[in-house]
Amino acid sequence: MPKVQLAFTKHRNSFNVKVINLESLSVEQIQALELFVKNRKGIFDFDTYTFVIQKKIEFNEFVSLIKYSNIEATCQEMLIIKKEKSRVGFGQYKGMYYSDIPDSYLIWLKSNYRGFDKEFIEVELKKRKL
Numbered sequence: 001m002p003k004v005q006l007a008f009t010k011h012r013n014s015f016n017v018k019v020i021n022l023e024s025l026s027v028e029q030i031q032a033l034e035l036f037v038k039n040r041k042g043i044f045d046f047d048t049y050t051f052v053i054q055k056k057i058e059f060n061e062f063v064s065l066i067k068y069s070n071i072e073a074t075c076q077e078m079l080i081i082k083k084e085k086s087r088v089g090f091g092q093y094k095g096m097y098y099s100d101i102p103d104s105y106l107i108w109l110k111s112n113y114r115g116f117d118k119e120f121i122e123v124e125l126k127k128r129k130l
Contacts, residue, residue, distance in 0.1 A: 001026055004033065004073035006066070008059050009128065014052060014102035015062070016128055018078075022049045029071075036069050043107055050130050052103035086120040098124040106130060 005020040019025075019033065033051070037044045042053035057065075059077045066073050086098045093101045098120050107130055109121045 001029070004029055004071060006073050006075045007078050008062055008075055009078040010059065011103065011128065012100045013056060014054070014104065015057065016050050016052045016103045016130055017062070018129055019049045019051070022046075032069070032071055036066075036071060040065075043104055045107060045130065048130055052107065052130075054102065054104050086117075086123075089117060090115070099127075103128060103130060 002021060002024050004025060007018040007020055009016050009018070022030070025033075034044055037051045037053065040053045040055065042051050044051040059075070063075050066075060088094055088096050088098060088101060093105065098106075101124075106121065106125055106128070110125055110130070113121060
């Protein structure tokens with residue numbers, strides 16, 4: 001059975017984790033990951049093999065949580081370079097840069113928002129690989 005491979009990417013107010021080898025994992029391993037995310041009130045997106053948890057944590061804290069949950073995994077930290085300057089023009093994050101809003105809100109916008117800022121949302125989703 002292969003070991004779960006996770007890529008952790010930290011953003012200003014959140015983080016996201018990509019399951020690199022999701023397709024080669026067993027059903028039990030995937031269920032363990034789903035339970036891990038659900039217990040932390042997170043969102044798992046099977047289209048992009050990523051999940052987010054609505055709590056800002058550091059990479060070392062994330063690794064500790066994975067070990068504590070008895071999930072056999074290798075974790076790597078991914079670094080991003082920010083250069084976008086698009087601002088949210090509506091809602092609770094109005095005035096913030098798209099690069100600074102939480103992953104969970106971006107994923108929600110992906111499914112629920114149809115306004116003129118849709119292209120900025122799509123760009124940010126692609127940058128975060130969500």
